Amino acid sequence: MGRGVLVAGGLGLSVVLLVTAAIGGLAVIAVLGIAGGRFGCGPDGGLGGGAQSVDGVEWTGEQTENAATIVARVVERQLPRRAAVIALSTVIVESRLVNVAYGDRDSLGLYQQRPSQGWGPPARVLNPVAATDSFLDRLIALPGWHTMAPGTAAQAVQRSAFPDRYAPQEGPAAALVDQLWVGADNPVELPRGTDSSVTTNAQLAASVYACPDSGGAGVPLPTGPVDPKKLPAGFTPPADPVARAAVGYALAQLGKPYVWGGTGPDGFDCSGLMLASWAAAGVALPAGTVSQKHAGTSVRIQDIAPGDLVFIPGSLGTAGNPRHNGMYVGHGLVVNAYDTTRGVVLQPLSDWADKVTHIRRVHTPAIAPAGTPAPAVATGAAS
Numbered sequence: 001m002g003r004g005v006l007v008a009g010g011l012g013l014s015v016v017l018l019v020t021a022a023i024g025g026l027a028v029i030a031v032l033g034i035a036g037g038r039f040g041c042g043p044d045g046g047l048g049g050g051a052q053s054v055d056g057v058e059w060t061g062e063q064t065e066n067a068a069t070i071v072a073r074v075v076e077r078q079l080p081r082r083a084a085v086i087a088l089s090t091v092i093v094e095s096r097l098v099n100v101a102y103g104d105r106d107s108l109g110l111y112q113q114r115p116s117q118g119w120g121p122p123a124r125v126l127n128p129v130a131a132t133d134s135f136l137d138r139l140i141a142l143p144g145w146h147t148m149a150p151g152t153a154a155q156a157v158q159r160s161a162f163p164d165r166y167a168p169q170e171g172p173a174a175a176l177v178d179q180l181w182v183g184a185d186n187p188v189e190l191p192r193g194t195d196s197s198v199t200t201n202a203q204l205a206a207s208v209y210a211c212p213d214s215g216g217a218g219v220p221l222p223t224g225p226v227d228p229k230k231l232p233a234g235f236t237p238p239a240d241p242v243a244r245a246a247v248g249y250a251l252a253q254l255g256k257p258y259v260w261g262g263t264g265p266d267g268f269d270c271s272g273l274m275l276a277s278w279a280a281a282g283v284a285l286p287a288g289t290v291s292q293k294h295a296g297t298s299v300r301i302q303d304i305a306p307g308d309l310v311f312i313p314g315s316l317g318t319a320g321n322p323r324h325n326g327m328y329v330g331h332g333l334v335v336n337a338y339d340t341t342r343g344v345v346l347q348p349l350s351d352w353a354d355k356v357t358h359i360r361r362v363h364t365p366a367i368a369p370a371g372t373p374a375p376a377v378a379t380g381a382a383s
Contacts, residue, residue: 049210076205216339218315
């Protein structure tokens with residue numbers, strides 16, 4: 001179930017073992033071991049290896065996870081390494097690599113893109129992969145972008161009122177890219193006229209991540225009255241429109257594959273499903289379970305409501321460091337990206353109850369939650 005890692009660093013590359021793994025039906029090359037660069041896989045894990053110090057700059061687990069997501073998307077689209085440096089230098093300036101729900105006027109997300117200026121709806125600009133695609137589309141449309149200074153190229157895309165801010169972040173951005181980039185600096189170009197946002201190299205992109213797959217739910221998926229891929233008859237969505245949008249998005253993904261680092265639309269990991277679902281409702285979430293367990297406010301299990309995030313240790317985590325989460329959707333059910341064999345499924349909350357470590361409410365409904373009351377479940381969890 002775990003996916004290995006290939007990390008290219010400035011000091012060379014040490015590969016311990018190559019294996020082939022099947023992820024979501026696709027064969028990918030998994031590389032196990034630690035690279036010769038400066039990134040490792042810290043105790044808080046995540047796509048970017050958790051909290052790291054790179055060239056004297058301290059980055060949190062959330063920041064390295066977003067950096068890895070951006071670099072992976074550049075690699076996936078087979079764009080030059082320079083595109084990753086430009087994108088990261090832009091995001092360091094705009095949001096310090098944090099997926100924020102605020103900014104100047106209607107600016108949102110990693111890149112502080114403005115829906116009113118044609119960057120797309122909040123659901124797009126709050127999704128790190130979709131926002132990166134929007135940035136890259138505009139970047140590669142610039143004639144000669146690959147020969148521009150990164151600060152010049154970033155400004156040409158962003159059109160900031162403070163154009164001098166980007167260039168100073170080229171160094172920190174390049175240092176992050178050094179730890180994550182794989183392959184040649186200038187990969188073989190796609191055929192002329194190919195839309196690189198559609199035709200991508202997902203296998204190569206998977207090797208960017210600094211940590212292997214953090215595992216699946218780690219709880220049995222029993223046979224019983226709950227169909228893991230289908231809503232029960234009489235299901236009632238939450239009355240609050242924001243929660244309804246998030247729950248509806250999550251449920252629409254039932255049956256899609258589990259993909260490490262995936263935030264949709266074709267595949268998800270557990271925290272990626274939570275991020276994308278709430279982005280669809282216009283609510284920003286941080287990347288990764290390690291960061292999401294601090295989002296919003298704590299809720300007791302007896303007060304759980306549709307849309308709340310539910311955390312369990314998963315197959316590789318602990319009570320103090322849960323590595324799997326899902327969304328309570330009402331009617332005693334949790335939707336989650338279960339693992340690479342099952343994909344996105346529904347499970348009874350009762351199957352998770354004695355393992356729940358945290359419950360977080362990331363949106364306060366304007367009206368009282370409606371629908372089926374939360375089930376009575378014996379547990380002392382939620383912090």
